[in-house]
Amino acid sequence: MRKKINERTYRGGCHCGRIRFEVRGKLERVSECNCSICTKKGYLHWIVERAAFRLLTPSDNIAAYTFNTKVAKHLFCPNCGVASFYIPRSDPDGIDVNARCLEGVDLSRLEYEHFDGRNWEQSMVGHKGIERGRVAK
Structure with a gap:
């Protein structure tokens, strides 16, 4: 049986701390x-509203990669x-956090x-929008 988790603030980041x-x-x-890309990265998706996310380091520390659309x-x-x-493509107004990069989370x-x-396109057909915290890609 899984324990219910209350809303809280999580800290996270990359391996080197930049x-x-x-x-x-x-x-x-x-x-x-x-x-x-997600398979190769081993990503575990958790989509949140942008207002729930706060970058603590300069955005200059971040590189970006785009493809396809x-x-x-x-x-x-x-x-x-x-x-x-x-x-994320599925919710470009949100932030998709890799749960593997959060501190103190028991996956x-x-x-x-x-x-x-x-x-992707077939999976999104009929989908009633992205419910943050549920579906990611």
Whole structure:
């Protein structure tokens, strides 16, 4: 049985510490995506509103990568290469945090959902918008 998690502020960042942030929310569920980039990065998605996210280090410390539709902004540390958060295609007004980059989070206590990112367009058909904290890609 999974324990209910209350809303709180989480701290996170990249491996070398050049990128640090805080995010406020109720982290109960993450999404795993099977698309090419998420699979290679091992990303566990948690989408939050931009107002819930606060970058603690200069934005100059962040590099960006885009491909395909160029809507998603895949952000990462140019020093250690870790992708701790990005702007998702499915919710470009939100921030998608990699739960693996948050401090003090027991990933085994979270619910996992699968998102078929290999078939992104088909997976989004009929979807009634992105419910932050639930679906990610």
